[in-house]
Amino acid sequence: MNSKLADLLARSEHQVDICVAFALLWIAAADGALDQDTRAYMGRHFEALSGGLEYSDQLLAIIAANDLSSFLVACRILQRELREEEKYFFMDLAIGAATANHHLATSANHILRLYSDLLEVSLEQVGVLYREKTGSDLPEPGDPGSVLWWEIREHVPGQRFSRAEAYAVLGLEKEASLAEIKKAYRRLAQNYHPDRYVSVEAEAREAAEHNFLRVQQAYEVLSE
Amino acid sequence: MKDLYRRNNLRPRETNRVKIHNCDGNEADKDAAFTILLNQDKKAEYDRVHATLSAIGYVRRHLGLVGKSNWRKRYGDFLATNVDADRSEPRRGPKQAKKVVVEALLSWPVVGLVLLSLVPLAYFSLLHGERGDATFLPDDDRPMYVTSSNVQVHAAPDPQAPSMATLNEFQDVEVDSEQSTGRWAYVRLDDARGGYVLKQNLARGSGEPAQTAKCREYGVWRPESGQHLATGRTGSNTLIVVNPPGLDALVKLKDHEGNTEVFFYVRGGETVTVDAIPDGRFQLQYAIGENYSPACGRFVDNMQAKLDPEFMTFANTSQGLTRQTSTATRTLKSGAFNFSAISNRTF
Numbered sequence: 279m280n281s282k283l284a285d286l287l288a289r290s291e292h293q294v295d296i297c298v299a300f301a302l303l304w305i306a307a308a309d310g311a312l313d314q315d316t317r318a319y320m321g322r323h324f325e326a327l328s329g330g331l332e333y334s335d336q337l338l339a340i341i342a343a344n345d346l347s348s349f350l351v352a353c354r355i356l357q358r359e360l361r362e363e364e365k366y367f368f369m370d371l372a373i374g375a376a377t378a379n380h381h382l383a384t385s386a387n388h389i390l391r392l393y394s395d396l397l398e399v400s401l402e403q404v405g406v407l408y409r410e411k412t413g414s415d416l417p418e419p420g421d422p423g424s425v426l427w428w429e430i431r432e433h434v435p436g437q438r439f440s441r442a443e444a445y446a447v448l449g450l451e452k453e454a455s456l457a458e459i460k461k462a463y464r465r466l467a468q469n470y471h472p473d474r475y476v477s478v479e480a481e482a483r484e485a486a487e488h489n490f491l492r493v494q495q496a497y498e499v500l501s502e
Numbered sequence: 503m504k505d506l507y508r509r510n511n512l513r514p515r516e517t518n519r520v521k522i523h524n525c526d527g528n529e530a531d532k533d534a535a536f537t538i539l540l541n542q543d544k545k546a547e548y549d550r551v552h553a554t555l556s557a558i559g560y561v562r563r564h565l566g567l568v569g570k571s572n573w574r575k576r577y578g579d580f581l582a583t584n585v586d587a588d589r590s591e592p593r594r595g596p597k598q599a600k601k602v603v604v605e606a607l608l609s610w611p612v613v614g615l616v617l618l619s620l621v622p623l624a625y626f627s628l629l630h631g632e633r634g635d636a637t638f639l640p641d642d643d644r645p646m647y648v649t650s651s652n653v654q655v656h657a658a659p660d661p662q663a664p665s666m667a668t669l670n671e672f673q674d675v676e677v678d679s680e681q682s683t684g685r686w687a688y689v690r691l692d693d694a695r696g697g698y699v700l701k702q703n704l705a706r707g708s709g710e711p712a713q714t715a716k717c718r719e720y721g722v723w724r725p726e727s728g729q730h731l732a733t734g735r736t737g738s739n740t741l742i743v744v745n746p747p748g749l750d751a752l753v754k755l756k757d758h759e760g761n762t763e764v765f766f767y768v769r770g771g772e773t774v775t776v777d778a779i780p781d782g783r784f785q786l787q788y789a790i791g792e793n794y795s796p797a798c799g800r801f802v803d804n805m806q807a808k809l810d811p812e813f814m815t816f817a818n819t820s821q822g823l824t825r826q827t828s829t830a831t832r833t834l835k836s837g838a839f840n841f842s843a844i845s846n847r848t849f
Contacts, residue, residue: 284796308550344556346557347719350564351797354720384551392572395570396567421503423552428544
């Protein structure tokens with residue numbers, strides 16, 4: 279049986295553009311429905327994609343139905359058709375779509391990493407594009423299947439972390455040495471330091487401040 | 503991330519306290535299910551990531567992207583062999599699994615078959631001092647093909663050894679089982695050199711039918727005549743292609759480095775005029791067949807590829823206010839312009 283995307287592509291002359299639009303919508307809608315910022319971003323960039331705007335509702339419906347064959351067709355065509363310079367342009371658009379609302383959803387983070395492997399754009403290069411676009415490092419994807427991850431996420435500022443939570447906040451294994459703890463702390467504190475977020479929007483600044491405090495608190499627990 | 507549904511033998515829409523309490527998962531997976539799946543907000547977020555990882559796992563498995571740099575073993579829960587089936591049928595928990603195993607063991611024909619199959623494996627293990635691999639028994643040099651894209655051929659059976667060549671997905675390889683060792687197969691390259699490839703990247707058989715089956719799985723369709731199937735440079739020259747009645751055709755113009763600049767479709771019995779041909783010297787290739795696969799860029803059935811050995815030149819010249827472009831016509835018919843047959847893989 280044909281994938282839903284293949285049925286749609288059959289009616290168009292712009293298969294590659296539609297697959298690009300599909301892949302961008304997948305990452306943009308990874309956190310659920312598209313919010314206003316993301317819609318505005320997609321609207322701006324879809325004008326250049328033939329068929330992107332015309333088919334966007336149908337593409338979103340295919341994504342919502344989680345039609346696996348369609349994801350496969352889109353990825354296969356992008357892998358085959360995008361040229362070297364187009365791959366970087368696509369990754370840049372994908373990062374923009376993933377962070378248009380100043381928040382990188384866990385699902386979007388996973389999809390970015392899939393595109394990195396699919397198009398053979400290294401994670402370091404994706405990291406550079408991400409930093410240029412957002413001003414911060416590409417984080418590791420969160421794990422909503424872990425109880426610890428939820429405990430850290432729901433941690434009330436000022437409340438003390440357990441040692442296990444503190445290691446996880448700094449992205450370390452429990453066997454990490456003091457030198458590794460210090461190194462991770464410096465890197466993350468630098469990344470989320472409020473001075474770097476003076477000129478960004480309030481929402482992104484607050485998120486950075488919150489993360490900065492968590493990193494500090496975790497380091498306090500582990501350095502005792 | 504763990505797949506808490508599969509690990510606890512739960513269905514996403516039938517998850518409640520009693521089901522989790524009675525499920526087969528280990529204590530840690532049960533605790534996680536209680537904390538995450540019984541909280542509406544947490545479950546909603548978990549389900550979103552779960553759906554994404556399932557789709558990513560499906561794509562990675564089918565495109566040979568498992569083991570690439572962003573792949574992590576902890577995503578292994580989402581590499582189900584049949585995701586659709588797994589959605590409706592949760593994985594068997596330890597209790598059911600034990601029951602099935604016991605029932606199977608009580609069946610005498612099964613016991614006999616298991617014992618018989620162990621004999622050659624045990625012999626092979628004794629010979630080679632390592633775990634036997636049924637697909638690589640001695641003197642078994644049947645053809646094999648590559649199952650992932652960009653597979654490296656190493657100079658020695660070691661991932662750190664220098665890479666000698668890169669193999670493409672579905673490429674046929676000749677394996678020398680005498681020189682294969684452990685997890686590594688020794689393959690002979692076209693230039694008579696040999697090198698080592700991880701056995702997990704090879705499968706028995708020929709790449710062509712495997713590729714065809716995979717292409718069919720992605721879906722097929724019949725594009726319109728003149729429909730462009732790939733983007734490339736454009737220009738103002740014209741190519742007219744006549745496809746006699748019969749099978750549909752794929753037409754490509756390739757430059758001297760083998761890069762495809764123009765790729766379009768012509769239905770059987772139709773003539774198309776493509777008027778955006780870029781300047782340059784190109785070789786025309788065409789393939790007739792049935793059931794075009796957009797994901798693979800080829801026909802799935804009865805494909806026959808041909809090549810015009812002569813290069814065609816398209817040039818856009820200007821003299822004063824007069825602008826002149828090139829126009830060429832080709833009829834896709836054996837004999838005309840001495841088209842010669844090429845392998846479908848070359849197309």
